[in-house]
Amino acid sequence: MEEDRLKQEKVQRFEEFVDRRLKPDLVNAIAQRDKVFEQQKVFSDLKRNIENLQKNGVSSLRTMVNLGSEVYTQADVPDTRHIFVDVGLGFHLEFTWSEALEFISLREARLSRQIEEYTHLIAQIKAQIKLVCEGIRELLQLPAE
Numbered sequence: 001m002e003e004d005r006l007k008q009e010k011v012q013r014f015e016e017f018v019d020r021r022l023k024p025d026l027v028n029a030i031a032q033r034d035k036v037f038e039q040q041k042v043f044s045d046l047k048r049n050i051e052n053l054q055k056n057g058v059s060s061l062r063t064m065v066n067l068g069s070e071v072y073t074q075a076d077v078p079d080t081r082h083i084f085v086d087v088g089l090g091f092h093l094e095f096t097w098s099e100a101l102e103f104i105s106l107r108e109a110r111l112s113r114q115i116e117e118y119t120h121l122i123a124q125i126k127a128q129i130k131l132v133c134e135g136i137r138e139l140l141q142l143p144a145e
Helices: 002-055 095-137
Strands: 059-067 071-077 082-088 091-096
Touching: 002 095, 082 095, 091 095
Parallel strands: none
Antiparallel strands: 059 071, 082 091
16 A cells, blocks of 8 residues: 555656656747747848849849838838848848858858757657656556557
């Protein structure tokens, strides 16, 4: 009887560890990786736009700018050869097209490494969850699935 109670306490501690620690860590890691995917898409779109500007020889353009809260206004860009790129921490630097493409390539490489790191972390957390669940199964002497 005492042995069954100890077994149940261990199972409960393992389940709490999975629910309170591993699952929130997994959700957080997936959310962080998704943010990096979004950043990667933004830089990919910017790269494609710059390449289109170069290919078509566009030196000025008229566009719509989001002022916030989905309020747009027209904007005239008299010289597209220089653009401002968000380099992080709220700073924007002025680049020529070629400088921007070089910066974007470096940034995309860094973002790809971050995605790989988060993917590896997610796999580790999933493996830990599976390991704990296997331990619970063994404690309860349930047959393998």
